[in-house]
Amino acid sequence: MSFNQHPISILIIEDNYGDVLLLREVLNDTGLKIMNIAEATDLRSAKLSLLQNKPDLIFLDLSLPDCSGLESFLRVQQSSGSTPIVILTGSNDTKLALEAINKGAQDFLIKGDVDEKLLAKTILYSIERKRISESLQLSNERYHLVSIATNDMVWDWDLMKNKVFRSQSGWDKLFGLDQYDQSTHPDSWWDRVHPEDRERTTAKISEILDNKHIDQFEIECRIHTGNNNYAHVVDRGYAIRNDNGDAVRLIGVTQNVTEKKRSEEELKRLSLIAKETLNAVIITDPYGYIQWVNEAFYNISGFTFEEVVGKKPGDLLQGPETSAVVKRYMRIRIKSGKHFECDLVNYRKTGEKYWIRIQCQPQFDDKG
Structure with a gap:
């Protein structure tokens, strides 16, 4: 069994020598490029190992001599940073393993019930899932920073899942505090569009989705901000397309231009007076x-x-x-x-x- 992957290093945190030996044997049969396997029999030695070297993956038994249960995972997680952790558990401890996954573990394996194919898949998928999770977190942090720096609301519409992410800091500046809409469905935004602007706005979105040559776009409309008030906003975005030219994501920023619109209207009135x-x-x-x-x-x-x-x-x-x-x-x-x-x-x-x-x-x- 061969895989096209970079050599990886592994840390096994397990106090049962027989379980460690069995895991090593299965690892050798996976065909993965493993450059190093380190071992630790308790939390103390695991922390020392993590200070010296950062592995690509950690196998963790939750029952250690100096720590046990979910606490074992939380303390190893604290010391390991972004390294993915796979829980090693007995057949009667799956509930505890699932709790660890809810706290950030990538997967769990039942001791004595692992073959080389399952182990290889678990290792590669855990490393990749962690990488994707880290990238997503970094992306969200960038969205947040951009939103803070520009006073705009950053948004990302996944057309395949029909879900929209919106930066909360930008939302708060646009609509005021304590109004953040956690719904990821696009309708939560369309319902706020002024009735007189909905047809034009919907037509513009349809044009963006249907026309494979449109990448950048700008949409201006009025958005309900509560208490029967509307804000003039401008959405500036970019369409991400697949190899067939179909839009798969729309990303952009929403800018509140209400004051600008008021100034423009005032200027028009003053210009008309001055002209006449x-x-x-x-x-x-x-x-x-x-x-x-x-x-x-x-x-x-x-x-x-x-x-x-x-x-x-x-x-x-x-x-x-x-x-x-x-x-x-x-x-x-x-x-x-x-x-x-x-x-x-x-x-x-x-x-x-x-x-x-x-x-x-x-x-x-x-x-x-």
Whole structure:
């Protein structure tokens, strides 16, 4: 019996010499590449062995001279780190072995009832299951760290099992504490989608699943957060496909963009007011250079947007009769970030003089 595997080292923790000898004989018949077999007859010597060398697999008898029962497994597990442990048990101790498996053991074998095929399969599968478990734990930790770092909710939808993992820290930030939905079924999320957004959202998911050429995607919708409130969210994800191009997993992050949407709506309303008002409106950057003007500005001054963008209003509009005192007052207020209102002489593009009342209001970002 031959296997394509790397050489492995094994630690047998067993105080019965006859059981150790029998296990060694069966190990020799498995055909596995075993480079070393260490032995320990009690918990103390097992800990010393683990300090010196880390095996690929541990066989553990739960009845040791200095420790017994589930406590034997827990203490060996504490000392062995990520090494997979297989329990050696008598025919009457299977219940205890199953308790050990619930605590993290990979498998159990009944003494005297093991052949080389079963032993080889148990060894290889235990090592592989432990490796997969460690990888999954590391992956979950990465999801958690990404969620913390980005304030987003990380999610992973296994389409084959139709189960969804969602990071709890991201969920708490999105919906608030004490609302985490532990359900892994996709419907627990779809039920939260705003009724007006469900058809469009479902259609987008169907398109992703049906179109083998779609890898990256973005979906925006409203999600119920409780108390009749909805949050605007954006899901950005990636479709993982098999060799046939069929989607097998969707992974991504959910970002709460409610404040951004509110700001955009507010900006639209302000833009509409600025566009439709009969008063001239000028928007500058922090350094006083024009970024935008409305149509009323052109109607009053005669200057087009293309002629004024990137320039300072005073360089274009002020002239010989513009009060130096008022100009100095405006500069002081602007530099100190204070609003102001004043009357001033300006000049049209044609050179015609006219009086205006200026109302200036600075806008600040989150940093002030």
